[in-house]
Amino acid sequence: MATRTVTSHSPRARTLRTLRGWIDQGILPRGEVLPAERQLGEQLGVSLATVQRALRVLENEGQIRKHRGRMRTIAEHQNISLLRNHMLVVADWHEGWPNKNASGWGLYVTAGILKGLAANACHGTIFSPDRLHTDEFHDFLAHQPRGVIVSEIDTEDAELMQSTLNSVIQAGIHCAVFGDEQECQSFDRVVPDHQQGASDLARYLIERGRRRIALLWYGHTLRQWAIARRSGYEQALTQAGLIVLPTIHVPSVAFTNQEPAQLFQTQVHLFAGALAPSILAQEPIDALMVINDAYVPAAIAALRRLGKQPNFDVDVAGYDAFWSESLERQYEPLPPVASVDKDNLTVGRELCSLLLRREAGQLPESPQRVLIPSKLRIYH
The missing domain is CATH 1.10.10.10 (Winged helix-like DNA-binding domain superfamily/Winged helix DNA-binding domain)
Known part of the structure; x- marks a missing residue:
């Protein structure tokens, strides 16, 4: 429908x-x-x-x-809602704050929002994305919160994102969104500069002498962040006069009944199968840009299984800068040569600032898109 x-x-x-x-x-x-x-x-x-x-x-x-x-x-007297100075923050907060210290985790976007709200004497009420399908969300909107910031919704669930944003706007409430997907583009939004981050990462690999660099994706996605990262990769390789290679896709399979160690070995098997044609070719790849740090250990273990020495024969780079707290590193402790930090705290603060500026009438009428520069993190 x-x-x-x-x-x-x-x-x-x-x-x-x-x-x-x-x-x-x-x-x-x-x-x-x-x-x-x-x-x-x-x-x-x-x-x-x-x-x-x-x-x-x-x-x-x-x-x-x-x-x-x-x-x-x-109305002579209106019951003033307790939410009139509250920003409703749609975010998933069960991930374990403050047990995660690497700023690449998504919860740091929410942390940045809350810091921004506190600095501006605003209150923040966190609303779980799991409850967006319920009447509870519409009840909150009926009490007219000062604004809504959408920090975390499953990026693959475009229908949920669209219906959420429609509900907010139908209530006449200002809204700022984290992300750049199609359903977000009619709204003020803050976006990590994925193109710049991927380009910087590819250039670093080139500086290390790598010439056949490929993206390694787990599953297939056409989301805007993936398109931007592919664009940054192509930009860096083209400017260096190198061949742009097809993205290597590892099949995304759900194994819900497996223990973590067994699941990791299954992932290694899938990664090795996807990598084999490129690694064992007459002109093998010599660097991988992995979709994020969580899959770096599986990629490294897969290279070992294929007879390659990771970060010597083939460099492995990550993304999101949370490798130090990745659960998978217990099975393969070698770090990536580098990763990209999206600066999530700054993303969160800017979401708050953008919404407050919209409320104050300080922005043009058209939706505003703010890009936050990414930071290269070097481990080797």
Whole structure:
């Protein structure tokens, strides 16, 4: 079933925000009669239908009251929601903070958001993505939080992301999003510069004398981060006059009944099978850019199984800069030669800053996209 997209700058969303602002500022005084729908439409520059939809939302919130006929008044006393100075942060917080110290973990985006909110005397309420399908989320939105920041939703679940964003905008609430996927592009968003990060990583491998460099992906994905990283890789190799190689894809298979050690060996087997044609070729690859640090140990173990000495015959580079806390390193302790840190704390702080600037009217009307530079982390 197709989902209708509502942008953060749609006429209804703008109308809701403007009317709420007029009520809060006393431009529409409490207890007085609300101007006619047509007059409001002319003042706001929107259609009569848009005004009517916005007024229905305000009636449901208790901001205005409808009387007999078409007369409406501004409510004398509104119960001020406890959430009016809260930012609702959609994030998965069960990963074990503060047990993870490597900033590559996604929870550091949320940590950056909370630091940014605290610095601006705002409160943050974390809402688990697991609860987005429930009425609880819509109940939160009905209480009109100050804004919503979407930090973590499964990036492969485009439908959930789209329905979440639609719900926020239909409620007339400002929203900022982490990520650059298609469903996010009508919203203010903050994005790690994956193209620059992958390009810097490839250039480092080239500086180490590597000439046949390939990306190693676990599974297939067409998400924007993967496209950006491929673009950065191609840019670096093309500028160096090297051959751009196809991405090597390891089959993504779920083995839910396996113990961790057994699962690791299964992954090594899959990685070795995917790598064999490129490693054992007449012109073998001499460097791998692995999808992230969690799969570096499996890639290294697979190279050993194929008779290659990792980081000597073939360099292995990671991504996300959390190798030091990767569970898989207990089975293969050799680190990657380098990784990329997306600077998640800065991403989180900028999400907070972007939303506050939107609220203050300091941004252009069009959705803003902020790129955060990635940082190269060298281990060898």
